[in-house]
Amino acid sequence: MRSYFIAVGTAVLMTTAAIADGHATGDAAAGEKGFKKCKSCHMIVSNDGSVIQKGSKTGPNLYGLYNRVMGSQEGFRYSKGLVAMGEQDAAWDEAQFVAWTKDPSDFLKESLGKRQRSKMSYKLKSEKDARNIWAYLVSVGPEAETTTN
Numbered sequence: 851m852r853s854y855f856i857a858v859g860t861a862v863l864m865t866t867a868a869i870a871d872g873h874a875t876g877d878a879a880a881g882e883k884g885f886k887k888c889k890s891c892h893m894i895v896s897n898d899g900s901v902i903q904k905g906s907k908t909g910p911n912l913y914g915l916y917n918r919v920m921g922s923q924e925g926f927r928y929s930k931g932l933v934a935m936g937e938q939d940a941a942w943d944e945a946q947f948v949a950w951t952k953d954p955s956d957f958l959k960e961s962l963g964k965r966q967r968s969k970m971s972y973k974l975k976s977e978k979d980a981r982n983i984w985a986y987l988v989s990v991g992p993e994a995e996t997t998t999n
Contacts, residue, residue: 874944874985876978881986884979888912891972894990902990909970914992917941931958931966947987948980 885894885903893905894913902913910926920940921932928936940946940961950957954968974980 874981874988876944876981876983876985878982878985878989881979881982881984881989884983885986887972887974887979888983891970894987897992912987913990915942915947916988916991916993917943920946929958929967929969931962931968934962934966944981944984947984948977951980951983952977 888909889903889905891906891909892903892912893907894902895911896902896913910923910928918941919936920942921928921934921936935958946957949960950970951974953973954970955966958966958968974983
């Protein structure tokens with residue numbers, strides 16, 4: 851078990867070091883295609899109401915996810931674990947997103963030190979897919995809009 855935590859810690863450190871620009875290391879175009887896996891629960895709708903990706907409202911809107919405090923989007927009821935993460939000022943970045951999408955309940959357990967149940971049950975099998983989807987989310991977010999205008 852100890853070697854597992856060492857491996858996870860090392861992976862997080864390596865991932866953090868690999869994020870040179872602070873945003874994304876994946877392929878946004880591939881992430882747009884990969885987002886099909888997410889649409890059954892999530893949508894991407896900008897603050898002005900423009901629909902970037904149609905999807906369900908089962909999960910929170912993923913617009914502006916980069917640097918959003920976990921469990922903080924208005925109008926969505928998060929699990930106790932994600933609310934607790936937000937109370938610790940944990941915010942979404944690529945490393946957090948990749949770890950979350952691999953196994954949300956394990957992510958909460960490792961982050962909070964106790965078993966927590968996540969409302970999200972879907973897991974991405976590929977870290978590459980997670981990185982690509984993250985790159986796509988960042989590319990359509992508010993920071994992308996302000997840097998391209």
